[in-house]
Amino acid sequence: MRDINEHTSGEDLIIKTAVRLMVPFAQLFGLYVIVHGHYSPGGGFQGGVILGAAFIMLALAFDMKTSQQYMPIRVNAIFSNLGATIFVGVGALCALFGGLFLDYSALDRLIPLGPIEWRSFGIFLVEVGVGFAVMSIMVLLYWNLSSGGTMDEGL
Amino acid sequence: MSTTNLHLFVMVVPLLSALAINLFGRSNRFLIAPLVLGSLTFSVFGSILVTGRVLRDGPISYTVGNWQPPFGIELVVDPLSAMMMVLIAVVALLASFSSLQSVAKELPGREAFFFTLYMILIAGLFGLVLTGDAFNLYVLLEITSITTYGLVAMGPGRAARASFNYIIMGSIGACFYLLGVGYIYILTGTLNMADIARILPTLNAPGATATSIAFVLIGLWIKMAFFPLHGWLPTAYGYAPTGAGTMVAPLMTKVTVYLMIRVILSVYTPALVFANGWLANGVLWAAAIAIVSGSSLALGQKDLRHMLTFIIVAEVGYMVGGVFLANANGLTGAVLHIVNDALMTLCLFLVVAAIVYRQGSVSLSSMQGIFRRMPWTMAAFVLGALAMIGVPPTCGFFSKWYLILGGIDGGHWEFVIALVISSLINVVLFFRVIEIGYFGALEDGGHHGPVQYQEAPGWMLNPLMLTAVLLVVVGLSTGPLVNNLIRLIVPAGF
């Protein structure tokens, strides 16, 4: 019974095992690309896409429900909002702390790291926000487009 | 909160509230209305304060991230953009009352998504009028477009196809704009508008400059549905959900006209754009054809909303023509018409929303005897119709007056004649609707009884009444508006 199910849904032991092995590394690499964007090619968008691809890979090899076990729809919604809020929020925070909008050095009044270090750190913060938003939206786009909006089954 | 950042908060508060609506409104939809209305009220007061400051102290130049303008992105608030900020805030606030009602009825369960897109669209429009950077303008143009695609596609039935048409046309427009900016970037090496305006006249590159002017203008014309490129607008605005139409129809095309004025005045400078007489002549002929054909196509419609969408096409012709008259009266008329047309379109679309809310359709056949069912709504409709026709003292008269004066100054009689013809066609159009509504036999009442009084709910009716009053108030205060604000916009050479 179980074998027939696995066969008809087109799932393959090799693909499943390979994906299971690859996903943690893909996620690690995605995080590396986001975090190491200051020193090497990379950044929020590129890393976010890799992180999203890890979840899409899960959905492709297993099914949509499996990928939703690792990232429930609610968490996805929170991540996408969080990502956008981090970016806009950091900008607004800079303005509230007496600087101009998105002037990260103004956050020096919050935690004194030095204005130039704050610029570097502010870029890091917003890249993380971009990464979150891009990751969750990529997964969301895949879920919706492959299932026609029901987000329960599909490719 | 210091006032340095106030104009940015006018844009950021709706943006943050959009995120909050998405986060909290999905589970608790009673939070949506306070967030929408609260943030828009903030924007109204903020933009009025900013306008006061601009009129007192002169244009504000603001550098995001505290970088010197050519390197960072510059925001410019001059009298024109301050006026547009107030206009967007007021129209969005008035429209949102009605949208909240009709969305709750038409799209139950999807209010949170709708208002997320709605508020981001408003934030994007604020961003468009604030920005002083050519590439930033492209990004914001795409934000407003993507949210509009989504809002239009939420409608029932044919809305999806209308939205796809809009996506294809809108993308062509955006790509053309981006190409035009690319050509300028290769020539000048900068993206800041003031910087481009400074460098471009010193270059000897007529071919590439002309190409970039052509592509930027064609891109914007597609986005504003200027006559030969207007195919997407009537279906997109006609099939969109009613709640989206009330806000998108008054604002999108007008803000794009503003962008065209901004690009002509502060990127390419009028001297360069109007150097060749044939460009202005060709555009004026196209505008004249747009006005006449938009009005005549409206005559063939059997549905009030579709009729209004064709009138929007005609009105775009008024404004583009006014700008390309290239004289002070023409530009004054065009800028004044942006304000007036936004308010008139808002008024008429709010009427449509109210009628759709009560009876589900605005086809002319279903509007028989509507005056007896919704007298106040229809009173506002009559006022809006008079303004569209251009009867004093409503505001529509004054902007048309300036446009006609400008046409006579420039000797462009085709434009003047088109304006007069379109006013006459508007008389026919609107009196046909009023006749059906006033004298039309009531639908066979049957078990409902002869006359049923079904006025729109107060949340829709009161903003509508306020808009109708604004039409007259703005009309009567044309003099101060032109002398204190719009005269500042007209450049010296005009």
Added chain:
Amino acid sequence: MEAAVNEIVAKYNYWIYVVLMMIGFYAMIGKRNLVKKLLGMNIFQTAIILFFVSTGVKKGGNIPIVDKYQALAGGVDAATIVNPLPHVLMLTAIVVGVSVTGVALAVLLRIYKEFGTLEEDEILEKLQR
């Protein structure tokens, strides 16, 4: 003759991108299948991205990533590094392109559910009925 050859050698990359753009543009306005229109849009956008990125090229330039401490101590020679600005602009444009494509695909799904086809002629036929 030599001037023409020089012109070709100096500008041929722009011309290639213009041809690519026009392939996309023709697909957007000339094709009757909605998916082909969408693909045309993607070709158009990709061509514009290539066009912009090629404006940043400097002959013999390096990638715009420098050694932090060396740069802080001795500064950087701008002539050896390609122009970073077009890269930045195109990162943004890529994201915009992805977003538009996503929305367009969703709308296409709705159209397919509504009409059962993505051929424009068949849709028009069904609308007139």
Added chain:
Amino acid sequence: MKNLALLATLVTGTLLLLGTRDFPAWGDPQAPASTYLSPVYIEKAVEQTHVPNIVTAVLGDYRGYDTMFETVVIYCAGMAVLSVLRRNRKEE
């Protein structure tokens, strides 16, 4: 229709090709795009932001406002897709 599309394509393409006549040669280090803004970014970015990847520095800081809207664009796309397509299986 097809002929019209072909005509529009040819006109647009010709216009674009004519425009390239005024361009500097490809890869020219003296082109305005390479001499006006970019040297300042390249020389000052590390000093002003302590980020060795100049693209990241320009993306995140000098043109951070663009990047903010880039994030908002992709967020919008997600929400637009959700609002256009989302429905529960029960509703069918």
